[in-house]
Amino acid sequence: MKVLVAVKRVVDYNVKVRVKPDNSGVDLANVKMSMNPFCEIAVEEAVRLKEKGVASEIVVVSIGPTQAQEQLRTALALGADRAILVESADELNSLAVAKLLKAVVDKEQPQLVILGKQAIDSDNNQTGQMLAALTGYAQGTFASKVEVSGDKANVTREIDGGLQTVALNLPAIVTTDLRLNEPRYASLPNIMKAKKKPLETLTPDALGVSTASTVKTLKVEAPAARGAGIKVKSVAELVEKLKTEAKVI
Amino acid sequence: MSILVIAENTNSALAPATLNTVAAAQKIGGDIHVLVAGQGVGAVAEAAAKIAGVAKVLVADNAAFAHQLPENVAPLVAELGKAYSHVLAAATSNGKNILPRVAAQLDVDQISEIVSVESPDTFKRPIYAGNAIATVQSSAAVKVITVRATGFDPVAGEGGSAAIENVSAGGDAGKSAFVGEELAKSDRPELTAAKIVVSGGRGMQNGDNFKHLYTLADKLGAAVGASRAAVDAGFVPNDMQVGQTGKIVAPQLYIAVGISGAIQHLAGMKDSKVIVAINKDEEAPIFQVADYGLVADLFEAVPELEKLV
Numbered sequence: 001m002k003v004l005v006a007v008k009r010v011v012d013y014n015v016k017v018r019v020k021p022d023n024s025g026v027d028l029a030n031v032k033m034s035m036n037p038f039c040e041i042a043v044e045e046a047v048r049l050k051e052k053g054v055a056s057e058i059v060v061v062s063i064g065p066t067q068a069q070e071q072l073r074t075a076l077a078l079g080a081d082r083a084i085l086v087e088s089a090d091e092l093n094s095l096a097v098a099k100l101l102k103a104v105v106d107k108e109q110p111q112l113v114i115l116g117k118q119a120i121d122s123d124n125n126q127t128g129q130m131l132a133a134l135t136g137y138a139q140g141t142f143a144s145k146v147e148v149s150g151d152k153a154n155v156t157r158e159i160d161g162g163l164q165t166v167a168l169n170l171p172a173i174v175t176t177d178l179r180l181n182e183p184r185y186a187s188l189p190n191i192m193k194a195k196k197k198p199l200e201t202l203t204p205d206a207l208g209v210s211t212a213s214t215v216k217t218l219k220v221e222a223p224a225a226r227g228a229g230i231k232v233k234s235v236a237e238l239v240e241k242l243k244t245e246a247k248v249i
Numbered sequence: 250m251s252i253l254v255i256a257e258n259t260n261s262a263l264a265p266a267t268l269n270t271v272a273a274a275q276k277i278g279g280d281i282h283v284l285v286a287g288q289g290v291g292a293v294a295e296a297a298a299k300i301a302g303v304a305k306v307l308v309a310d311n312a313a314f315a316h317q318l319p320e321n322v323a324p325l326v327a328e329l330g331k332a333y334s335h336v337l338a339a340a341t342s343n344g345k346n347i348l349p350r351v352a353a354q355l356d357v358d359q360i361s362e363i364v365s366v367e368s369p370d371t372f373k374r375p376i377y378a379g380n381a382i383a384t385v386q387s388s389a390a391v392k393v394i395t396v397r398a399t400g401f402d403p404v405a406g407e408g409g410s411a412a413i414e415n416v417s418a419g420g421d422a423g424k425s426a427f428v429g430e431e432l433a434k435s436d437r438p439e440l441t442a443a444k445i446v447v448s449g450g451r452g453m454q455n456g457d458n459f460k461h462l463y464t465l466a467d468k469l470g471a472a473v474g475a476s477r478a479a480v481d482a483g484f485v486p487n488d489m490q491v492g493q494t495g496k497i498v499a500p501q502l503y504i505a506v507g508i509s510g511a512i513q514h515l516a517g518m519k520d521s522k523v524i525v526a527i528n529k530d531e532e533a534p535i536f537q538v539a540d541y542g543l544v545a546d547l548f549e550a551v552p553e554l555e556k557l558v
Contacts, residue, residue, distance in 0.1 A: 098353060123362070162488055221382050236557060246541075
């Protein structure tokens with residue numbers, strides 16, 4: 001079974017981003033970039049499926065700038081077999097990304113596509129579901145467990161208030177939640193080997209996909225700051241303040 | 250303008266987040282219709298008809314919608330949604346699961362987790378874990394939007410008298426099946442709807458120690474949450490996680506116990522009215538957002554707090 005994994009290059013999760021003074025966006029100059037954490041979990045899940053003998057080939061794809069090759073090489077070092085970069089310098093909305101991924105799915109015909117549930121930059125949580133709509137496949141979002149047997153995948157999902165398990169006909173789309181697995185680190189020999197693995201570069205034009213969008217960002221601002229309050233000296237003082245000053249208990 | 254609001258429901262009850270979503274719809278302005286999809290949802294439809302400001306309730310009662318499988322529900326919503334200027338759902342796990350599939354079927358972009366309505370086509374939404382707020386404008390024929398409940402005060406659940414109309418569209422797409430679910434059974438209020446939330450972090454040291462928080466929460470009538478660090482460490486299940494990748498809460502009172510205050514946690518709770526932090530590390534970033542900070546050993550402070558409230 002072929003597995004396709006989509007990964008996104010984003011600001012490293014440890015970076016505290018700053019809004020640009022002209023409110024046109026956040027300042028990404030000289031900021032550390034990494035693979036989106038949920039995408040790392042997606043790559044790890046695919047690698048585990050291959051280790052179990054369920055997956056035979058892992059293709060990793062990213063839609064992004066030339067530098068997204070770095071994240072693709074990371075995925076190759078973690079165990080993906082080959083990579084595809086759909087190069088786009090513009091920041092694309094989820095629907096455009098889903099359309100590009102659909103074109104890749106048409107080419108590659110994977111049985112399972114694994115994506116992160118959301119990217120930590122745009123926080124949209126849309127691409128997997130949109131890809132499922134465009135391909136007409138079943139979707140198992142926010143997965144904390146994936147079991148493939150025969151032509152079905154049983155996916156346990158993190159939902160409000162607990163867990164839900166659904167059975168999906170393959171091919172299917174899965175998006176990862178935090179507890180699906182703990183991603184491994186790439187070993188140095190594997191990082192070296194990854195440099196020799198194939199990486200193909202495509203463009204939206206070559207895939208025949210329009211990336212036009214109906215949503216535009218007018219401005220980006222810093223959130224209203226919340227000032228620090230006071231330190232209380234004892235539990236008794238805290239309770240007193242909550243009762244008489246804040247009046248919340 | 251006309252707005253279709255997807256009712257969040259469990260087949261037997263209407264979820265409170267629906268009232269916040271209707272509130273967002275009222276800010277947009279126009280006729281508000283509520284879609285109740287599920288199985289045996291008569292009582293939900295009646296509850297939806299009573300929501301203040303709702304003009305019509307559409308009921309899609311079908312076994313295929315019983316578990317809100319997106320493969321079945323999204324085509325229904327997309328089909329009905331074509332006739333509206335806006336389609337709104339709460340940014341719950343269910344809304345997030347279904348609505349992007351609807352948007353793609355309608356070939357429009359989706360706007361996720363809006364926290365304010367600036368005009369019928371312009372909205373504000375947090376990005377980068379709430380470290381920036383984007384103002385976005387949509388030119389889509391149908392604007393497909395998920396609504397963050399904490400951004401909108403709920404409308405009244407009583408007082409309306411909307412007409413109820415059955416719709417026959419849709420059925421089983423035959424792509425997926427419900428296998429089962431495990432819902433946490435709790436007498437405590439639901440995390441996102443609670444007036445008081447008590448949350449624990451890595452400082453709790455293990456899952457067993459959360460009992461101190463449960464005792465305190467029960468005395469306060471509070472819900473119990475956790476930081477991602479506590480969930481990652483396996484202390485408590487993920488559905489208790491408050492933060493960018495978990496639940497977003499904005500209670501009257503948020504008590505953070507043994508939580509350092511990582512950006513991703515703050516993103517989930519910084520709109521709380523009053524924040525209390527109890528942490529033995531006085532340099533912990535949580536104190537920068539707390540209205541009341543107590544530098545203390547939580548294993549002494551929490552039992553004492555429980556006695557005094």
